[in-house]
Structure formats: C-alpha cells, structure tokens
Amino acid sequence: MAARRISSLLSRSLPLISSDGKKSYFGRRIYRYSTAAALEDPIKPPVTVEYDKLLINGRFVDAASGKTFKTLDPRTGEVIAHVAEGDAEDINRAVAAAREAFDVGPWPKMTAYERSKIMFRFADLVEKHNDEIAALESWDNGKPYEQSANIEIPKVVRIFRYYAGWADKIHGLTIPADGPHHVQTLHEPIGVAGQIVPWNFPLLLFAWKVGPALACGNTIVLKTAEQTPLSALLVSKLFHEAGLPPGVLNVVSGFGPTVGAALCSHMNVDKVAFTGSTETGKVIVELAAKSNLKPVTLELGGKSPFIVCEDADVDKAVELAHSALFFNQGQCCCAGSRTYVHEKVYDEFVEKAKARAMKRTVGDPFKSGTEQGPQIDAVQFKKILRYIRSGTESGANLEAGGDKLGTKGYYIQPTVFSNVKDDMLIAKEEIFGPVQSILKFKDLDEVIRRANNTQYGLAAGVFTQNLDTANTLMRALRAGTVWINCYDVFDAAIPFGGYKMSGNGREKGEYGLKNYLQVKAIVTTLKNPAWL
Numbered sequence: 324m325a326a327r328r329i330s331s332l333l334s335r336s337l338p339l340i341s342s343d344g345k346k347s348y349f350g351r352r353i354y355r356y357s358t359a360a361a362l363e364d365p366i367k368p369p370v371t372v373e374y375d376k377l378l379i380n381g382r383f384v385d386a387a388s389g390k391t392f393k394t395l396d397p398r399t400g401e402v403i404a405h406v407a408e409g410d411a412e413d414i415n416r417a418v419a420a421a422r423e424a425f426d427v428g429p430w431p432k433m434t435a436y437e438r439s440k441i442m443f444r445f446a447d448l449v450e451k452h453n454d455e456i457a458a459l460e461s462w463d464n465g466k467p468y469e470q471s472a473n474i475e476i477p478k479v480v481r482i483f484r485y486y487a488g489w490a491d492k493i494h495g496l497t498i499p500a501d502g503p504h505h506v507q508t509l510h511e512p513i514g515v516a517g518q519i520v521p522w523n524f525p526l527l528l529f530a531w532k533v534g535p536a537l538a539c540g541n542t543i544v545l546k547t548a549e550q551t552p553l554s555a556l557l558v559s560k561l562f563h564e565a566g567l568p569p570g571v572l573n574v575v576s577g578f579g580p581t582v583g584a585a586l587c588s589h590m591n592v593d594k595v596a597f598t599g600s601t602e603t604g605k606v607i608v609e610l611a612a613k614s615n616l617k618p619v620t621l622e623l624g625g626k627s628p629f630i631v632c633e634d635a636d637v638d639k640a641v642e643l644a645h646s647a648l649f650f651n652q653g654q655c656c657c658a659g660s661r662t663y664v665h666e667k668v669y670d671e672f673v674e675k676a677k678a679r680a681m682k683r684t685v686g687d688p689f690k691s692g693t694e695q696g697p698q699i700d701a702v703q704f705k706k707i708l709r710y711i712r713s714g715t716e717s718g719a720n721l722e723a724g725g726d727k728l729g730t731k732g733y734y735i736q737p738t739v740f741s742n743v744k745d746d747m748l749i750a751k752e753e754i755f756g757p758v759q760s761i762l763k764f765k766d767l768d769e770v771i772r773r774a775n776n777t778q779y780g781l782a783a784g785v786f787t788q789n790l791d792t793a794n795t796l797m798r799a800l801r802a803g804t805v806w807i808n809c810y811d812v813f814d815a816a817i818p819f820g821g822y823k824m825s826g827n828g829r830e831k832g833e834y835g836l837k838n839y840l841q842v843k844a845i846v847t848t849l850k851n852p853a854w855l
C-alpha cells in the first residue's frame with residue numbers, strides 16, 4: 324500500500340490522552356489520567372489481512388484438523404482474523420517439507436552467493452512493503468504504527484541484509500596438527516531448525532532467527548506467537564516471491580503446548596531456537612532433551628538494572644530511563660525495570676521521572692504522535708494491574724498512573740513507583756508492562772551487589788560521565804549487554820543474549836551464526852614428510 328495513503332489515514336484528527344488531571348488519594352496528591360474517550364473510537368487500520376493459513380512447502384494450506392483460532396485487536400479485544408490453527412500433524416507436514424528441502428536440496432546445496440541474492444531480494448521487498456507490513460504488525464500487536472514503520476520494519480530489512488552479506492563469508496580453518504595430517508574444518512548448517520517467537524516483537528525476532536539460519540544454509544519450521552500470527556505470514560509470502568524455494572521456510576501458527584511442544588519434541592528437527600519466558604524456556608529444554616537431544620538456544624526474560632550515578636545529567640538520565648522502561652508498552656525482555664538512582668540526585672530524578680511519565684502520549688497506535696498503545700492481551704493486562712496493586716500494597720510510593728485507561732481494550736496508564744525496595748515483587752519479577760520502579764542507592768559496591776542479585780542477566784544500563792565508574796560497572800555487571808549512556812541499541816552486528824536464567828547463546832552479529840552451524844573436522848593423511 325502506498326505510503327502516502329497510510330500517512331493520510333493516520334493524520335485523521337483524534338485527541339490523544341491528556342495527562343493533567345489531579346486527585347487527592349489517601350491524603351497524598353497523585354496524578355490521574357483523564358478519561359480515555361479517544362480510545363473508544365479506534366482508527367481503521369490501513370491494511371487488510373490476506374494471509375491467514377499455514378505456510379507449508381511454499382503453499383498456504385488449511386490446518387490438517389480444519390481448526391482456526393482468533394487473533395484479536397489489543398485496542399478493543401475484537402477479532403481481526405481467524406487463523407489456521409496448527410497442531411502436531413501440521414508440524415509433521417512442515418518438518419517433512421523442511422527435511423526434504425535440506426536433505427535433497429536445493430537450499431544447502433545452492434552456492435552461498437545464490438542464497439544471499441535471495442535474501443537481499445527479500446530485504447528489498449520488505450522495504451518496498453514497509454508501511455503495509457508495519458500496519459499489520461501494529462494492528463495485531465498494538466504497538467505504535469510509527470514505531471513499527473520507522474524503527475522495527477527497517478531493522479528487519481537491516482538484519483536480512485546483514486546476514487545476506489554473511490552467507491558467502493562463512494568458512495572454516497586449516498589447522499596445524501602433530502603428525503603427517505592435513506586438518507581442516509568445514510562450518511556446515513545444522514539441518515532443520517525449529518524456531519519459536521513471542522508476541523512483543525513478532526517480526527524483529529523473526530528476523531533475528533530466520534536471517535542467520537538461512538544464511539548458514541539451514542531450513543526452518545517457525546512457530547509464531549498465538550497473539551501475533553499475521554505479519555510473519557505476509558513476509559514469508561514475500562520471501563517466496565523473492566525466490567525462496569518451497570520447504571525452506573515453513574510457518575505454522577498455533578499454541579505453545581500443541582504446535583510449540585510438537586516442534587521441540589520432533590525427532591527430525593535438528594535444533595531449536597526459542598524466545599519467550601524463562602518458565603517456557605525450561606519446558607523447551609526438557610522436550611528437546613527427552614526427544615533427540617537437539618541443541619537449544621534461548622532468549623528469555625529479564626529484570627534489567629538501569630543505574631543513574633551521582634554525576635549524571637539528570638534530565639538526560641530521566642529521558643533515557645523513561646524510554647528504557649516504557650518503550651513498546653514496557654513489553655521488552657531487556658526493559659530497564661529497576662531504575663537505581665544515587666541518593667544525591669534521587670529526589671530530583673523522581674520528580675522529573677514522574678513528570679515525564681505524565682507527559683507520555685497514550686493513544687490509538689494508528690494516531691500520529693502516539694508513544695504508547697495498548698498491552699497485548701487480557702492476560703498481560705490483568706497481570707500488570709496485579710503487579711501495580713502489589714507495589715502499592717507493599718509500601719512503594721505511587722507517583723503516577725496506577726490504573727487502566729478507557730473501557731475498551733488493554734490500555735494502562737504509564738505508572739511510576741518510587742521508594743521501591745529490592746525485596747518487593749515489583750523489583751524482583753518481570754512485569755512486562757509500563758511500570759517504572761525507582762530505587763535509591765548510596766555507593767557503587769552496593770549498587771553492583773544489588774543489581775546482580777537477580778536470577779536474570781539480560782541487560783543493564785549505566786548513566787555516568789565518570790570513565791572510572793563506567794569501566795567498573797561494565798565489568799562488574801553480570802549481563803549479556805551493558806549500555807553506557809545509551810539504551811536499547813539494537814544494531815544488526817551487536818550480539819544480544821542473556822547471562823544466568825535470561826538464556827544461552829547470542830543472537831545477531833557474527834555470534835548469531837554459531838547457533839546454526841556445526842563444525843566438521845576433516846583429517847587427511849599426508850606423505851611423511853609432506854613436502855617430499
């Protein structure tokens with residue numbers, strides 16, 4: 324769809340939620356958001372759903388059972404589409420297609436350059452259809468359209484170009500060994516990769532998984548999240564238009580305990596890559612171990628610290644900490660969900676963080692200027708509201724927000740708690756919503772100990788102008804990524820993954836290729852000595 328048409332639809336006048344209401348509550352003044360009249364009349368998304376079946380062996384097909392499930396609009400809870408619901412039988416069909424495309428070919432037998440050309444063509448097609456794909460992503464997920472169109476889909480394009488560039492640069496080594504032997508290694512694709520993605524970044528995580536797997540010559544059966552099945556079907560169609568042979572990329576929509584479990588348990592799947600909760604990650608590893616011991620890479624949950632040191636420029640730190648937490652409705656595995664602030668700047672920081680949250684524009688994702696849309700679904704919505712209640716009940720100060728917005732869909736007020744203690748649930752567990760928890764600290768040793776005192780280790784943020792402080796923290800923090808004076812920098816070349824129970828393996832960058840390669844050692848006897 325033409326970009327012009329989409330932007331004209333988006334500029335329809337619709338008021339955003341204003342945030343200037345105030346109300347006395349338990350003797351304290353807290354801020355309240357005004358009634359969300361604007362949310363009652365959702366903007367019609369500028370896209371239609373064309374693909375709602377399973378994609379197996381290059382064709383869109385119904386589920387073997389004929390069943391479908393509903394995918395819902397998070398703005399209203401209304402049905403967007405009925406999508407074919409796969410189960411174990413469909414996984415069998417998809418794995419058979421992927422197996423054939425791997426064992427017989429053509430994918431791993433094509434030259435790397437031919438594979439890379441198809442991936443580059445696909446990236447061009449995604450770029451061409453950017454606005455249409457972004458609209459579908461935002462409709463199914465609830466994230467602001469401008470975020471999808473200007474950040475996420477361009478990043479999908481970048482990831483595919485990055486890995487297309489790697490396809491013909493993957494090679495092994497020659498190794499000097501004792502004795503009369505010529506030793507070399509081949510870096511070979513693993514085979515059929517099972518990939519399971521969550522709903523918070525449906526296409527970006529599709530790209531993180533599909534890009535490196537295809538560059539290395541693997542074939543794929545991918546399971547989308549049941550909340551967001553649509554965008555992967557659309558782009559997979561484009562991949563076939565770009566020349567991807569049938570069977571190389573199969574997409575099976577459906578639920579975790581059926582489709583997901585069948586994929587992880589399948590004896591003909593050679594590897595599983597999973598992104599989702601730590602709880603489900605444990606199930607995945609167990610299913611893989613109990614079947615054929617396939618290797619598993621995991622990108623799981625987090626409770627990442629964002630540390631504001633005493634020398635920080637408070638205004639900049641407030642803005643960065645705000646986006647570190649609230650980006651994508653707070654639904655980020657690496658959200659900076661424990662904001663540690665030095666006592667010298669704490670009071671000023673809390674006041675400004677509250678004011679910033681109050682200014683956050685919550686509204687229809689298709690309205691230009693919206694920073695925050697609805698949460699993904701009723702389950703997450705209720706869970707977040709329970710955490711907010713728990714924060715208040717455990718004695719944290721509710722500085723802003725604290726409630727839902729509107730009567731339709733899953734909108735939640737940007738919420739800020741101060742005076743949060745490490746042992747409160749809101750400081751320990753992953754909320755996955757727009758709830759900022761601010762904690763006070765006195766010195767570096769203390770904040771290092773507290774920041775590391777978690778089962779997670781996905782990411783950390785540090786805000787300081789002092790080089791020694793930055794150097795100390797970047798080494799002491801036990802996390803897969805440490806962002807210094809920045810946050811959420813997701814370049815295609817930068818590896819991403821977790822320490823501890825945030826997962827294992829790294830996605831993106833050169834490291835991401837390792838998940839999809841195995842090493843074969845070739846040893847050839849030489850005449851002794853070889854040069855005679």
Ligand SMILES: NC(=O)c1ccc[n+]([C@@H]2O[C@H](COP(=O)([O-])OP(=O)(O)OC[C@H]3O[C@@H](n4cnc5c(N)ncnc54)[C@H](O)[C@@H]3O)[C@@H](O)[C@H]2O)c1
Nearest residue numbers: 520521547548579580583584599600603622623624625656
């Ligand atoms: N580390 C990362 O890169 C990263 C990125 C995004 C999200 N996450 C994490 O994902 C979680 C939110 O996503 P969610 O609620 O959809 O997680 P989830 O674990 O419930 O679901 C993720 C995916 O796993 C599937 N699944 C569920 N049960 C399964 C089973 N028994 N067998 C196989 N597959 C199964 C789901 O259908 C979905 O596709 C958060 O904890 C978040 O931190 C991590």
